[in-house]
Structure formats: structure tokens, C-alpha cells
Amino acid sequence: MSEATRAAAPGRVSIIVACALPAHGLTRLSAAFDVHYAPDAARREHAIATWGTVVRGVVTNVATGWRAQWMDRLPALEIICAIGVGYESIDVAAARARGIAVTHGRGANTASVADHAIALLFAAVRGIVSNDRAMRAGEWNALRHAWPDLSGRRAGILGLGAIGMAIATRLAAFDMPISYHNRNPRGDVPFDYAPDAVVLAAAADFLFVCAPGGAATHGLVDARVLRALGPDGYLVNVGRGTVVDTAALAEALHARTIAGAALDVYAEEPAVPQRLLDAPNLVLSPHVAGLSPRAEEAYVDGIVANLSACFDGRALPTPVSGSDDR
Structure with a gap:
């Protein structure tokens, strides 16, 4: 039986998985659908060329996205599922114009990212990484000095969606006054609303970036915001790398315009500019905040639920709404 004939077999909906998934996730999807695994450009092109006429669903992530020209080669496509919360690299407007639904993993990784x-905040403020390196190098006294407290300090949250709220809940245990900035103020929270990112940074010792990517937030945390955060302030970015002006951040770190930063996301992943890597007051992790066994299981559960609902003609559990709710 040819690949195309197998893909068109009755009773099995054909989908393309266009990003890396753990083995248990692929097994789960394969139990419900006819999966064509294409986690790189070459296999994606093969999958589109071979099964394009019968594929009804696509699973992707923010790194791969899904372009209008790929949609045009899948005439039977009904739904595109983003694994994570972010979907800015999916051409949502093009999908809607073609009657294709778009969903994302809202809520699946909230706890993992907040944790x-x-x-990251503790690592940056208390010098965990640098102290570890010093100890391993036999430098007991080199970094044995006072490190800043966290309790009672002021926190600012840029993007108070689900993840921002989960961070705020955790910060409450440290008696931190909390301010936030969204496109619009929320009426259901007790926190102070800042009208823009500069005002938010000026009111914070620790600035958490939880905002989604896209044109509306590109470079929102710029040199002005970092100056407002000040020489005792710390930046933590678990939102999108594009929200922070990378060059401005590198300069602020080297000039000690801010005390330090911790990043899990970058503007052009996986590349990190050398100027950032050279900053001693920076803690880095490779976009793993949303990766935990529980989050990965929730991702797959959400994908199966959205695909099944679409193909059964039911309401989608987590459609992309266009809001900033993360």
C-alpha cells in the first residue's frame, strides 16, 4: 500500500505533526489519528507533498508556526493546533480566511512556567549560579558577601494572563506588593495597574515579562523601561524573547543600569548574542519553563481534545481568541 493510500484509509483522520514531540505524545496521537511526523523542514515538505490532499489537521509550535502557503497546499485542512500557549508564528488571519480553526495550549503549562x-528570580537575585561556579572552583570567599533579599520587595508583571496570575500567587508568599500592565486594566484583581511599561518598571524591583509575542509587544521592554527599573532592579523573561529589546538589555547588564536578569526566551532562538552571553549578571535557560512531565501530558491532552472536537463538529476547548490570555 502506498503512503498516500494509507493516509486516505477510511476511519483514520490524517494529521501532520510539524514539531518535535516526546515518544509518549506521538504514541497517544497515533492511537487516535493517522500521524505523519515531520519535525523538520525536509520532513514537513515531504509530508505536505505526499499527504497534502488528505491532511485535515496540523500540530505545530511557535518555532515552526504555519504559513499561508502551507495552508494552500492542504485543501482538506480544518484545524491547526499550537502545542504551547504562543501562536504568533501561525498566520491566524490567513487560517480564518480559509475557514481553518486555530487552537493553542492555553493553561497547559501555566504552573510549570510560573514555577x-x-x-529564575532566585537564581538571579541570590547569585545561585555564580556561587555554584565559585564553589566548584574552590573559591569559598570570593562570593561570600551580602545578597539582596526577596521578601517584601516590589514585583511588576508585564502581561497578567494565566501565567502572570500564577506568578503573582507565588509571589504573595514573599509579601511582595504587585503591580501589572496589560493592554487594559483588569477588574478582578487587587493589584495596582500601571498605564505603561515604563511606569510599571519604575514601581518594581523585580519585573516579570509574561506578555505574548507579536507586533504589538515587539521591543516593548526597551532602554527606557530598563532605566526605569534601575540599578537595583532585576528582569525575568518567561514570555517571548521579542518583547525585550536584546541590544538594550545587553547594554543595561554590562553598564549595570539594572542589577541583573534571567531569561528563558530569546528573540532568535536558539541563537543568543555573544554580548548577552558575556554578561556576568545574567542567568540563562534554554526555553524550558513550560516543559515538565505534567505540562507535556497536558499539551497532548489538549491537542487530542481540540482535534477530536473539530472532527466531531463540537466546540473547540481552547480556540485562539486574539486576547492576551496566556
Whole structure:
């Protein structure tokens, strides 16, 4: 039986998985659908060329996205599922114009990202990484000096969606006054609303970036925001790398315009500019905040639920709404 004939077999909906998935995730999807695994450009092109006429669903992530020209080669396509919360690299407007639904993994990784954000804050403020390196080098006294407290300090959250709220909940244990900035103020929270990112940074010792990517937030945290954060302030970014002006951040770190930063996301992943890598007051992790066994299981559960609902003609559990709710 040819690949194309197998893909068109009755009773099995054909989907393309266009990003890396753990083995258990592929097994789960394969139990419900006819999966064509294409986690790189070459296999994606093969999958589109071979099964394009019968593929009804696509699973992707923010790194791969899904372009209008790929949609045009899948005439039976009904749904595109983003694994994570972010979907800015999917051409949502093109999908809607073609009657293709778009969903994302809203809520699947909220706890994991929030936990990681707090870990990054502690690592940056208390010098965990640099102290570890000093100890391994036999330098007991080199970094044995006072490190800043966290309790009672002021936190600012840029993007108070689900992840921002989860971070705020965790910060409450440290008696931190919390301010936030969204496109619009929320009426359901007790936190102070800042009208823009500069005002938010000026009111914060620790600035958490949880905002989604896209044109509306590109470079939102710029040199002005970093100056407002000040020489005792710390930046933690678990949102999108494009929200922070990379060159401005590198300059602020080297000039000690801010005390330090911790990043899990970058403007052009996986590349990190050398100027950032050379900053001693920076803690880095490779976009893993949303990766935990529980989050990965929730991702797959959400994908199966959205695909099944679409193909059964039911309401989608987590459609892309165009809001900033993360």
C-alpha cells in the first residue's frame, strides 16, 4: 500500500505533526489519528507533498508556526493546533480566511512556567549560579558577601494572563506588593495597574515579562523601561524573547543600569548574542519553563481534545481568541 493510500484509509483522520514531540505524545496521537511526523523542514515538505490532499489537521509550535502557503497546499485542512500557549508564528488571519480553526495550549503549562519564573528570580537575585561556579572552583570567599533579599520587595508583571496570575500567587508568599500592565486594566484583581511599561518598571524591583509575542509587544521592554527599573532592579523573561529589546538589555547588564536578569526566551532562538552571553549578571535557560512531565501530558491532552472536537463538529476547548490570555 502506498503512503498516500494509507493516509486516505477510511476511519483514520490524517494529521501532520510539524514539531518535535516526546515518544509518549506521538504514541497517544497515533492511537487516535493517522500521524505523519515531520519535525523538520525536509520532513514537513515531504509530508505536505505526499499527504497534502488528505491532511485535515496540523500540530505545530511557535518555532515552526504555519504559513499561508502551507495552508494552500492542504485543501482538506480544518484545524491547526499550537502545542504551547504562543501562536504568533501561525498566520491566524490567513487560517480564518480559509475557514481553518486555530487552537493553542492555553493553561497547559501555566504552573510549570510560573514555577520556573520564580526559580529564575532566585537564581538571579541570590547569585545561585555564580556561587555554584565559585564553589566548584574552590573559591569559598570570593562570593561570600551580602545578597539582596526577596521578601517584601516590589514585583511588576508585564502581561497578567494565566501565567502572570500564577506568578503573582507565588509571589504573595514573599509579601511582595504587585503591580501589572496589560493592554487594559483588569477588574478582578487587587493589584495596582500601571498605564505603561515604563511606569510599571519604575514601581518594581523585580519585573516579570509574561506578555505574548507579536507586533504589538515587539521591543516593548526597551532602554527606557530598563532605566526605569534601575540599578537595583532585576528582569525575568518567561514570555517571548521579542518583547525585550536584546541590544538594550545587553547594554543595561554590562553598564549595570539594572542589577541583573534571567531569561528563558530569546528573540532568535536558539541563537543568543555573544554580548548577552558575556554578561556576568545574567542567568540563562534554554526555553524550558513550560516543559515538565505534567505540562507535556497536558499539551497532548489538549491537542487530542481540540482535534477530536473539530472532527466531531463540537466546540473547540481552547480556540485562539486574539486576547492576551496566556
